[in-house]
Amino acid sequence: MNEKIAIVCTLIDAENVIDSFIKYHTYIGFDHFFLFFDRPNDPSISKALKYHNVTIIQRNTDLEEKWKETNNYHKFKYFINTEVMARQVLNASVATKMSLENNIDWLLHIDIDELFYSPNISLKKHLHQLKEKKVNCIRYLNYEAIPQKFDINDYFREVTTFKKHPNLVEKYKLVQDKNYIISYVNGKSAIRIDHNEYGKNLEPIGVHSFQEHEYYINDFPIILHYYSCGYDNLIKKYQTLGDFSDKWFDKKEIMTQIPFHINARDIIKKLDKSEIKKLYKSNIMLFENDVIEYLIKSELFCRIESPKQILELLKQ
Template identity: 30%
Template sequence: MPSHHNNHLTASLRSSTTISTQSFTSRLILLLTLLPLSLAALAFILQWKGNSDFMMDPITANSRWAPQGSHIQNHEIFPGMESSVLSPKAHKSSDCSSLGRSGAPSFPYFRDWKIDFQDDLRPKICITTSTSADLVQILPWMFYHKVMGVMTFFLFVEGKAASPKASNVLESIPGVKLIYRTKELEEQQAKSRIWNETWLSNFFYKPCNYELFVKQSLNMEMAIVMARDAGMDWILHLDTDELIHPAGAREYSLRQLLLDVPGNVDMVVFPNYESSVERDDIEDPFGEVSMFKRNYDHLPKDTYFGMYKESTRGNQNYFLTYGNGKSAARVQDHLRPNGAHRWHNYMKTPNEVKFEEAAVLHYTYSKFSDLTSRRDRCGCKPTKEDVKRCFMLDFDRSAFIIASTATEKEMLNCSNSSRAVVSESMLSRKTNKSRENQATARKVLGLETAAASHEAAVPPLSPPGLLVEA
């Protein structure tokens, strides 16, 4: 009897142990199943949140990246806001992420993106520009050049760039000085030295591009004074559709490039490369445009002349717009602007050198909207005669006429055809309704004769013209 009882007890214990083991195993399997699923879900949430920040439109930067303590809704730090001291930045290769083609903005403004501030870095570089662009264009342009080594920006703003939203963001960034186009500024500039000099007077009291050229020159004159007061070593004048390409410099650094310039050189010239757009749906030129037409100065001469027709596709000029590059000048006594592309000195002829590799990338007419933006800013009549008093360059004149008279479909055809060598027949049909359109948009624009097309646009100068064989 006791033996039977012991056997029953042993069986019960074994059964209980088996059930307990099975229960533990089941729980362990469930835990091992749920753990990776939970981690995957957490990773997805974190990635989604990060992408939402990455995709943020710079227009919303004034609320998302407001400086600490500001009245703006979200008190997050705009890149660089951790320091209010105007000082140069040290740049490492790790500061830049790969800028591959993407649907997102090319230069995302992460909260944790920091550039070291070091007061002893030389040379100190500043950029001045005159702009009416919005934040979508200004911010990536500015942060690109910050990474290149630019310390200070003197922004002469009007239009969208002077709006309260844009101003609030730009003024919060260390190293940025905004100068607004006011009546007081115009009165001050009317008393300036270059206003009374004959070289600039030929551009006075003319609309559109001529007016812009005068503004740029007067603003550059003021920027020289501000650069000297801020202790800058070099000054550049760039537009917000231009990026410096410091090829040939170690670590792709503009600071290193200028540091290597001999001390007896007063001015350096960056030949310009012109963007060659392959699509009509470009939204982010800095990130989506990757093909450029190299400057005459950076090409073997036999290549330039041998491939001229193929590279121009019927356009009588090698570049659609300017071809004489941009320059940087040492900040020194008696420095003055010499147009938007060069600097000069009242007391001497500057010692100028031209870079053999470094260039300025000009993203001209990269977006379809660029065709209409000039039209909206200029009140000239869309006729061949009137545009001559408004625009210096042939293609700007052509683009203005097309944007003012053509349908959207016709403008798209122009934009699609080799960067819009505008068809002569389209212009003729718009200015003379009785004529039929006889050509495609790839044909050369016949606004001027072949001889006139090789005349230098002053300013800026065109590159050397095609040599015609006898």
């Protein structure tokens, strides 16, 4: 089980969590990180420089030239300046080539507010078993975090409550509500780099997928998504995103799939603190603590303490 495993991530303004992101994933078995900083001279770059297993790529003319060498460039080039997802896909495309050059066996594409979580099997053993099964691409379900307070600095250390993926709790009426999972439900993917030469079969087809037909796991491992955890983090996120379009890539209506994304954009750009607090409390914190505890006992929600415990251990 000598697989060399890497993460590709596009990030911005991650000073509060970048250390935890790198330390946690290194601890559980990831060997390398390709971190694409979406803003030149991002303050968190100085923190990333401390780690020997991190490749730092800034958004500049050199990166733009590398984008042009990818198979995905012609599909996404018109959206580079308006769609963060276009840049994420192009960065992941560049990372597949870098992975080949660095003898990486597996590449996972996640965001800076996500953690890979595998409670029952080590990362190395899990991916080795997939390789033995001749699985070349894997999709993981996502759980979405529920912060239980407004003020959060490092959500990886402070948030431990999660909504289970709808596929696992279909019997509950609540999961049919579009505000049950307010971000995405289609998981995140990893691809086996060593199964093919660099080209069309390795580059992602979107931020969630590397291939059209992927091997799904309806259980652990999973992706823990700490979406907009913290009142200030919510505001900062949507101020950074700005007044984006109502459609993804001028095609798909966002409101029909992720209404919170549009509602958050519109409320936050008005800078009405009372409305933003109401949005945060009703959509992100979701319920009062006693209701949260009841839903944990009902197994709709769950507590996952392991990442917090690992990070506390590494801090000692």
